Amino acid sequence: MAKEKARDLRAGIALLWGEQEQRTRGPKPSLTPRRIAETAVAIADAEGLDAVSMSKVAAGFGVSAMALYRYVPGKTELVELMVESVLAEAPELSAAGSGWRPQITEWARQSAKIHRAHPWLLTATAMRRQLMGPNQLGWLDAALAALEPTGLTAAQQHRVFVLVAGLVRTLVQQLLDFDEEHSREWNRLTGEVLDRHADRFPALTRAIAAGAFAPDTVDPLEFGLERILDGVQTLIDRA
Numbered sequence: 001m002a003k004e005k006a007r008d009l010r011a012g013i014a015l016l017w018g019e020q021e022q023r024t025r026g027p028k029p030s031l032t033p034r035r036i037a038e039t040a041v042a043i044a045d046a047e048g049l050d051a052v053s054m055s056k057v058a059a060g061f062g063v064s065a066m067a068l069y070r071y072v073p074g075k076t077e078l079v080e081l082m083v084e085s086v087l088a089e090a091p092e093l094s095a096a097g098s099g100w101r102p103q104i105t106e107w108a109r110q111s112a113k114i115h116r117a118h119p120w121l122l123t124a125t126a127m128r129r130q131l132m133g134p135n136q137l138g139w140l141d142a143a144l145a146a147l148e149p150t151g152l153t154a155a156q157q158h159r160v161f162v163l164v165a166g167l168v169r170t171l172v173q174q175l176l177d178f179d180e181e182h183s184r185e186w187n188r189l190t191g192e193v194l195d196r197h198a199d200r201f202p203a204l205t206r207a208i209a210a211g212a213f214a215p216d217t218v219d220p221l222e223f224g225l226e227r228i229l230d231g232v233q234t235l236i237d238r239a
Contacts (some may be wrong), residue, residue, distance in 0.1 A: 009131065012077050016084060016133035031061060033071050037081035041118070044082065049120035052078070079124050080131050086118050090138030093146055101233070103146035105225055108164050111139070112221055115172040122173055150236050160232050167224045174220075187213075 014020045015033060039060045040052050054075060055065040072078050096106035115121050125136075140161070147157040191208075198205040207213075 007076065008073070011073060012080065012131045015072070015077055016080055016131055031063075031068070031071055033081055034085070036061075036068060036072055037078065037085040040078055041082050041085050044120040045118060049079070049123050052082075054078070080133065083121065083124050084133040084135045086114060086121060087135040087139055090135070090142045093142060100146050100148075100150050101229055104143060104160075104164060104229065107139075107143050107146060108168050108221065108225055111165065111168045112172055115168065116175065119172075119176050122169060122176075150232070151239060152232075152236060156235065160228075163228050164225070167228060168221070171220050171224065 011020075036057060040057050043052050043056060043060075052075065053065075054068050054072075057078070058065045058068050061067075072081065091107055091110040093103040093106050096102040143161045143164070144157055147160055150157065152160070194201060194205060194208065
């Protein structure tokens with residue numbers, strides 16, 4: 001089996017940060033990495049990340065897939081450009097109020113909004129050593145700036161960021177996976193099974209009877225944030 005060609009990380013960074021060498025001769029390029037990424041985003045929003053390919057994006061411009069390789073080395077780099085495209089601006093948190101708590105709450109809300117608008121973003125930014133461009137780093141910088149006044153160590157601030165970002169990702173994934181019809185059927189069948197075996201799961205049976213799984217009017221993001229940030233405040237107080 002042929003060995004896969006190693007990726008040129010320096011070229012990937014230059015592409016994300018707009019640091020490629022500019023051509024000084026010849027005709028002006030008809031495409032740009034930004035336009036290519038925007039077209040790929042439209043495909044992913046409509047059909048999912050797996051539907052994005054160099055050939056499909058190229059077809060949107062009426063050119064061959066090979067023509068795109070003049071601007072983007074491959075799909076890996078294309079997905080990184082797509083992430084940069086949807087994270088176009090770092091969130092403005094000052095309007096949420098002074099203090100770290102309302103600002104980190106606003107950060108989470110805006111992050112959740114973007115992830116819901118672009119479901120493929122969860123996969124594109126999965127925990128892996130991907131290259132990050134200025135827009136993605138701008139989101140991280142905004143969160144850390146909001147946490148700086150806490151007096152927590154830099155490592156603790158980063159851990160808080162990971163907790164908040166993880167909550168956003170988990171809740172958005174649950175929302176995207178939810179199927180109302182399937183949920184009703186699952187609840188019905190599970191209820192029938194528990195009716196027959198209630199003595200084996202007494203705590204669960206009591207919880208169901210008390211309404212633990214009734215439709216919830218509480219926003220799960222707000223609830224989760226409150227609990228996480230309560231814990232952060234305790235950590236601050238101890239320090």
